[in-house]
Amino acid sequence: MRFQPTEDQLALRDGVRGLLARRFDGGALRAAVAAPGLDRALWRELGEAGFFALRLPEADGGVGLGLPETVLAFEEAGRALLPGPLAATHLAAATVPGAATGETVVTGVDGGGLVEWLMEADVVVGDASGALPLRSVDPLTPLHRAPAAGAGTGAGADPVAVLLTAAEQLGTAARTCELAVQHARTREQFGQPIGAFQAVKHLCAQMLVRTEAARAAVYAAAVTADAVDIAAARLLADEAAVRGARDCLQVHGGMGFTWEAEVHLHLKRTWVRAQRGGAATEREELLAADLLA
Secondary structure, eight states: OOOSOOHHHHHHHHHHHHHHHHHSOHHHHHHHHHSOOOOHHHHHHHHHTTSTTTTSOGGGTSOOOOHHHHHHHHHHHHHHTOOSOHHHHHHTTTTSTTTTTTSSOEEEBOTTSEEESTTTOSEEESOOTTOEEEOOSSTTOOEEEOTTSOOOOTTTSOHHHHHHHHHHHHHHHHHHHHHHHHHHHHOEETTEEGGGSHHHHHHHHHHHHHHHHHHHHHHHHHHHOOHHHHHHHHHHHHHHHHHHHHHHHHHHGGGGGSTTSSHHHHHHHHHHHHTTTSOHHHHHHHHHHHHHO
């Protein structure tokens, strides 16, 4: 069984990265933070590019690809900090008119009772009646909590949604690792780049190890589509993303907290994503039960 992406899959990844580089670069990210709101034109452009219809059969107007290709696309979305209910709209492509083309924005109540982008959505999957607004740490992810929702578990949450969140976390882990290395090479203290200091080297090396371990797990889970593999991949991706963003902030020092830098935005998004689908404890218990069995 091959876990390495094929040439076609890499071309898809590069295409998504190129689209996001043109339409949602660093300047657009900061502009979105300054004036939060869902960019409907960008959403429709994603739909035209097939982002939401990647797994929809060609006979139904989709791209006709599979979960591995979708994971690569969502990894790029995470890397770019693309805002919006991406997974919910993608999952609704086959059932909600307009979701596949980006004309309809779909959100949903996740396994933990959280609802992202409720006020911007055209369709809500699940019972969000009486949902209460929450103060989100991420300025680009408005949140509500649905009181009628259940507690949510790792086993009960949609496995594909869990995996796509893991892919987004992987994208952030890779991006923050790159940002840390770039800064360590160019920022100088005491007459030399800070990357020459052992403590900084260790931080960057640990970020890379966690990222690549998570990448292997996420890609493998995309091939097997096994619930236990997905739970393990999500745990590794959450850790790589959250700890990677924190370490990247450490490498940047005080400037990492400034609004001109994107480092703190990655950290805040990883915190929000880590809450999707219920507590990590449930995924840990699912994995432990399988190992014991």
